[in-house]
Amino acid sequence: MATISPPEDPESDPRVKAVFDDIRATRGTDFINNVWRYLAFDPALLEEVWRDVKAVLATPSLLDPKVKEMIYAAVSIANGCDYCTHSHLAAARARGMTAAEQAELMRIVGTAAKTNHILNAIRPPIDAAFLAEE
Amino acid sequence: MATISPPEDPESDPRVKAVFDDIRATRGTDFINNVWRYLAFDPALLEEVWRDVKAVLATPSLLDPKVKEMIYAAVSIANGCDYCTHSHLAAARARGMTAAEQAELMRIVGTAAKTNHILNAIRPPIDAAFLAEE
Amino acid sequence: MATISPPEDPESDPRVKAVFDDIRATRGTDFINNVWRYLAFDPALLEEVWRDVKAVLATPSLLDPKVKEMIYAAVSIANGCDYCTHSHLAAARARGMTAAEQAELMRIVGTAAKTNHILNAIRPPIDAAFLAEE
């Protein structure tokens, strides 16, 4: 399926091992999902993507962890990323999203897409009230 | 700018007036923003879009109103809808989103887009753990 | 606004003049809209794009000219192309699309986008009945 091959023994590379160890410690689980095993084909890229995802999703911030995963999943759905949709919906469920909330997420995403397309068809001028005051 | 002309006196049509009245009552303001004034060119379409948006964003549900507007804005950003991005970021601010939360929203949306593209380039198999059990 | 400058006297280039003449003859009008004036910065690209658009939209085929412009506009809306949305909705109107049909087009495009996003969130297996028999 994939366009690159994951290394057979990724943790023989100390940079990969360091990232995998941090993933396990941060998440409190031994499970390393496929995105990390495939990204290990280039340790620098692996380090960069993990740094980014950890900063956004695994670091305390203003927004609730469940909400952050739901926003992340919404963008992944809109961008048509199959893997990301599965992994971030699963992460949102792991952080407490119920089936009813998942249905509500789909309703918001679907309705947003509908009005996005209708307004991209109409192209009305933006109300002055919505512009940041400069 | 727009691809259709808004009617000059939209509320002379009783179907349009009924929608505008409901918008004013639901939101507690006299302000009717451009999307509704332009959609008034087709009263049935106006009724349908307002019904959808009201159901998702102006009806109590499981998710917080501010969070719903942030998810809606995230999808609008991903879909490149200029009008929707402005209107739903403004709505999120009106429901309490701070500038720091708006910056966090941009960080989540941007990082999601980055990993969406990288995983659409790699196309790794989806972990069994992420699939709904059937 | 644009990322390239249109040539000041485009028809001084005989390749550009030949394309512009064919546009005028094909459409039965002297009006050359901006896309062609800007594409004239590279006569080979101008020739290629006009060849493509003429073959699809200005050549008798199985589908009705109005329907072809509506499909073209629908894709342009989905791809977020501002110029194309305006020009192909205008072309559809010139071929007889009424305001009510334009509203119906928006309803189809918007509802498709809604279900596109919801099904990209669910990712159900494709029914065998929908696959081409091989």
Added chain:
Amino acid sequence: MATISPPEDPESDPRVKAVFDDIRATRGTDFINNVWRYLAFDPALLEEVWRDVKAVLATPSLLDPKVKEMIYAAVSIANGCDYCTHSHLAAARARGMTAAEQAELMRIVGTAAKTNHILNAIRPPIDAAFLAEE
């Protein structure tokens, strides 16, 4: 494959049964395709999506049923929805779209995408002639 599990016995829920019965009656067939079986995980979402799709595609309107399915498929292709592309191309074929018309649809969608991208690269000003008169 999917991110949610379809209920095992969906029609034991009377709301689901009512939707499935209406799908069967509207379409004159016993076949319930996967989208409805998966959406049954949330009866309210199922009702809403069926209401939308029925209104757009299974209700007599200004446009021909075959043309409506072709426009719906065009948007689904542009939005990268695998399931929707399959189901709406199949529906268009069921409403009479020939293989040659399907090829023409692909030519329109592909050419639109090409000019959408080229014009999103050039970003020419929109001709005054294309704007709705206000």
Added chain:
Amino acid sequence: MATISPPEDPESDPRVKAVFDDIRATRGTDFINNVWRYLAFDPALLEEVWRDVKAVLATPSLLDPKVKEMIYAAVSIANGCDYCTHSHLAAARARGMTAAEQAELMRIVGTAAKTNHILNAIRPPIDAAFLAEE
């Protein structure tokens, strides 16, 4: 998987055989990949797509063949085309793209997507210095 069936004996059609012969001669290989076998369902569409791809990717031009495949792959990733992502990354590798260059491509594509989304959220005015002088 596919929405159309490839013809069983495509080269029995002389138009298809001519295209396949040209693909083999141009590429110096007997391998005809699936896109051409499926497009053979409509010989005119097959001819058109091969003409386009040959002109862009198999004809000497200003840009390096490897670079052209990398740009082609980048667009395919952004547009979420699974088949195209696989085929054009494979073509880039066949023209010398190393694994490290593929990782760099992913970093560029991912970072571009991140800033694309953040700037589509902010919508800053375009600097006069970036506009083509007119």
Added chain:
Amino acid sequence: MATISPPEDPESDPRVKAVFDDIRATRGTDFINNVWRYLAFDPALLEEVWRDVKAVLATPSLLDPKVKEMIYAAVSIANGCDYCTHSHLAAARARGMTAAEQAELMRIVGTAAKTNHILNAIRPPIDAAFLAEE
């Protein structure tokens, strides 16, 4: 136009001043374009985006600086980012992209988009030859 206001005196914040100084030093110019002035509303986001863009575009790597800007622009065009399209086409020109190369870039991007859409309509199986050997 924008959804946030840029700070009036951004360099009064030492974190912003440090980024602006690094932009000026890295690029060898006093010109700070709008994206950085607007991102200054959140110094942490400004630091992050500059770190990302500097690493990808202003740091020696395997690919040529002009080629990197062309790939970046191609993704920005596909994602419909107006600001990014302008800024990265301008950057590519500043690194030596000629008008003829810009026309070739548009031809590649446009043709890729055309085949992306046609193959997302056909959805052929991916040839085994294109899959990474595992």
